Amino acid sequence: MSNPTAAILIIGDEILTGRTREGNAWVLAGMLAEAGIELRQIRVIGDDHGTIVDAVAELAARHDHLFTSGGIGPTHDDITADAVAEAFGRTISVREDARALLAAYYAGRGQELTEARLRMARIPAGATLIDNPVSVAPGFTVQNCHVMAGVPAVFKAMAEAIVPTLKGGAPLRSRSLQMMRPESQIAEPLRALALAHPGVGFGSYPFETEGRYGTNLVVRSTDAGALDAAFAALKAAFPEGK
Amino acid sequence: MSNPTAAILIIGDEILTGRTREGNAWVLAGMLAEAGIELRQIRVIGDDHGTIVDAVAELAARHDHLFTSGGIGPTHDDITADAVAEAFGRTISVREDARALLAAYYAGRGQELTEARLRMARIPAGATLIDNPVSVAPGFTVQNCHVMAGVPAVFKAMAEAIVPTLKGGAPLRSRSLQMMRPESQIAEPLRALALAHPGVGFGSYPFETEGRYGTNLVVRSTDAGALDAAFAALKAAFPEGK
Incomplete structure (x- = not known):
């Protein structure tokens, strides 16, 4: 649905x-x-x-x-x-x-x-x-x-x-993890996670603060169980994320 | 052109x-x-x-x-x-x-x-x-x-x-006039001005501040002479504008 x-x-x-x-x-x-x-x-x-x-x-x-x-x-x-x-x-x-x-x-x-x-x-x-x-x-x-x-x-x-x-559907939920590593360092493990969790959108958003590069990783899904599983896997892969 | x-x-x-x-x-x-x-x-x-x-x-x-x-x-x-x-x-x-x-x-x-x-x-x-x-x-x-x-x-x-x-054209210039009157009070004279100045865009943007209604009137054109004429006519029609 x-x-x-x-x-x-x-x-x-x-x-x-x-x-x-x-x-x-x-x-x-x-x-x-x-x-x-x-x-x-x-x-x-x-x-x-x-x-x-x-x-x-x-x-x-x-x-x-x-x-x-x-x-x-x-x-x-x-x-x-x-x-x-x-x-x-x-x-x-x-x-x-x-x-x-x-x-x-x-x-x-x-x-x-x-x-x-x-x-x-x-x-x-x-x-x-x-x-x-x-x-x-x-x-x-x-x-x-x-x-x-x-x-x-x-x-x-x-x-x-x-x-x-209006008749809606399941809300789109998201969770995010911020880390002080540039996007290009986390791209390969992130791609593997995205492939392993097909019902979840994985977004990667770089930022810069005081000359240092960081990344916000965002997982989004309308399936709450799939979102929790994806976020747990994300935290396991990037333990320094906050 | x-x-x-x-x-x-x-x-x-x-x-x-x-x-x-x-x-x-x-x-x-x-x-x-x-x-x-x-x-x-x-x-x-x-x-x-x-x-x-x-x-x-x-x-x-x-x-x-x-x-x-x-x-x-x-x-x-x-x-x-x-x-x-x-x-x-x-x-x-x-x-x-x-x-x-x-x-x-x-x-x-x-x-x-x-x-x-x-x-x-x-x-x-x-x-x-x-x-x-x-x-x-x-x-x-x-x-x-x-x-x-x-x-x-x-x-x-x-x-x-x-x-x-990139090869551009004439810059789009704009001038604006702000007044503390609601849009609906200035709509009729503004329409007449817009009709009288066909090469110029006339925009009307209402705002509210501290419970009072005001309007920003904006004229825009790539033709500097037409813009000046339209703005002069706008100021003449709305002398309270700033």
Whole structure:
């Protein structure tokens, strides 16, 4: 029984131009590992309608779940909702429940529900809303595509709302061992261990600190017994590891 | 005259499993903007041979340049060089100049050039080497694909070696204006400005600080005159911006 698969699509010129260091994918990657949903790809694209339509259609077709980040605010560069609607062949219009959420929110702040703000109530036909406890304007799910905001606090809140509702598998667990030896010294015994434990992923990540080279060895598996056996073998092979 | 295009391919299970927050793409994105090379896509995939081959072939065909990060070290999970060779239909073997670099480096440290370390001298036929001033093991360029290490300090050094050698275009410049008004209040005038300045990208990025909402407005263009005109119009429309 393999776990369901997922992709993340990050939408925004601010990432591709180097203005913003992306972090939402990292936050969601951790949640998906815990939920037993296998993340296969992260993709970052710009604010271009055709590019978004094509990427959504491709990634939604190839994975059990697609999560998007960015482009659902009130400004002219927020074009994700329309592109997602097109990718799934749905119409899109202002939806009454989303409009009511926004109307109540702005009324409570003594502000008008302007035309720009109303854009955030445009939802593809047949979608379900994703709650936004931070700033009200909702995300939505169309088929297997979960559309979320790019603002980190809102993205995280929406991901925390949607991920627990999805059918996951066995959580991906990992254990790691750090040692002050360069990767190239441990490569050969590590290869033998990886071959001996086929259900477990073995990763090797070099680092440097104060001019000395070290390595973090990581074992990962959705099978807890296999993970324990692999980690025990790793510790036996590298007794200096911590 | 449009600028050359590029994609970045990040290779590593440690990103997809949420262990590591990716940062190399952000570093390179800034360099590419400055060099006048238009970054169209960033993609993150796992340590899987077939997935790497397919992604390299697709992204190299669709862009003027492809930059990869990760998977060129000495351990069993370092499979990028072989996959890149396959994507371009090249053979791969230990190359004498790369072997000589490694031999000198390890001899200088009183260490052996083991079989694992020799893996880092495996280079696809016809490639040119990319200098690694940090830890010697080189990157390489095959056709339009620039293969670099994943360790951040090494990645950055390799990118600094290769990007200035590429033929770029006009640098992408940006200017920004910050104001303590929510995005939804400035959306309508901003849309009008964006329509009036078609050669300039207008981005709107909301933030929240101490319970108050603000917006960063960013204009971007490779045309310096158009950028100045757009920024002047932006300042006139939002005199409170800083």
